[in-house]
Amino acid sequence: MTQKAKEYYRDNPQFYVAVDCIIFAFENDELQVLLQQRNFEPFRGEKTLLGGFLQDEESLEEAAQRVLQFHTGLTNIYMEQVGTFSALDRDPGARVISTAYYALIDKNLYDSALLKEYDGEWVSTDHLPSIHFDHTKMIEQARELLRRKISFSPVGFNLLPPSFTLAQLQRLYEVILGQEIDKRNFRKRVSEMQFIEKTGEIDKVSSRRGASLFQFNMEKYNLIHEFKLK
Amino acid sequence: MTQKAKEYYRDNPQFYVAVDCIIFAFENDELQVLLQQRNFEPFRGEKTLLGGFLQDEESLEEAAQRVLQFHTGLTNIYMEQVGTFSALDRDPGARVISTAYYALIDKNLYDSALLKEYDGEWVSTDHLPSIHFDHTKMIEQARELLRRKISFSPVGFNLLPPSFTLAQLQRLYEVILGQEIDKRNFRKRVSEMQFIEKTGEIDKVSSRRGASLFQFNMEKYNLIHEFKLK
DNA sequence: TCAAAAGTGTTAATAGTACACCCATGA
């Protein structure tokens, strides 16, 4: 590189760059998000999202996956970038630019033993506690992005176990969209989506009568590539 | 801050942070974007978006507005964050994390004399030339974001002069959505949006007969807050 | 036997799409 080119960069300041993960899960008819009750400085005693600093040899996406794996044990998880937050006062300890990602996990699969190690806790997105930094805004933006996405893309299945009842799927949509859905209309639409298929198994836990279990068939979806549930 | 808290930051690397602006304008029935033909290092001879490095006392949004003002003379312009790009090899000169913003400007208002100073040039988004870095991806993502946004939010007016004909407005939508729109259906929908109002003036430039000029009334829109053109 | 959730079709309302001709004007 020429001297000129070096100066092009060198004359500019550098910043800490972080990622914050909005880890969503679905349980008890609630969309939940994983927070950390910090027992270390800075911001001891505050609740925050799970985050980490970007390192030299990774992209933001990789950093977010790393943070996610560290806190849940999960890899190869569906994530989407929410946005980058850069207000001057967003972190009083230092100037930190932070990119938020949301992740959708199946709460049955993550390593819940890890929670104790970092004081993790699941909270409902309907009644968020007081959260530090601009993390509340990140969660709200992520929730809104998810709301839009779920209407025309089959990402919701990431929040459910591999097989699920239609009642579960409907409640997931109702919770994320924030509106009730007519049961018959919903089931009609599901039956039109040929990539949501009966497994043949019956779930006897949720009701006396038992409900058919369904699964999302990714291969079929990729062939059809048309999606709309509500 | 305690020693512990200081270390929390200090053990992590820092990065150059940049903004890249996708400056859109509408002319000749084309959605155009402003590029720079670089005649300086690094990457002399390449075409790039207009960008700049984040400075200590500004947010990313402010940096993007600064870059925009420097290259167009315009302030208080509609901008939206597109996303943040962080691939390890995206800038071979140094590790740079870059956040893209798109801006919508009225090409009649910007200072075109500035173009000469930095070798700026407008290109159609339909036939993008070869562009350096990941800037092509940024433009495509911005275009897609704009496409979605324009269907349910009145941002398109930022690309038009304060008063415009319905033919102009329709062509803007056709170009951004990439599909033809039926004239009568389009005008029907416009007439339902009471915040798109006749100015009473007639434009005699575009046709012999003359076409009514319309304007977007932001105050009325804010009261009604319902929008859909196609 | 009954409470609780599963499962199932039809009709009405709304929204979206297709379509063709006359008008006013300047060259």
Next chain:
DNA sequence: TCATGGGTGTACTATTAACACTTTTGA
């Protein structure tokens, strides 16, 4: 007078929304 773009309404189609009862089973 004619070429050019401006302006207008109706009928059809597709999509979405509303709605109620029967089934199964374990407690």
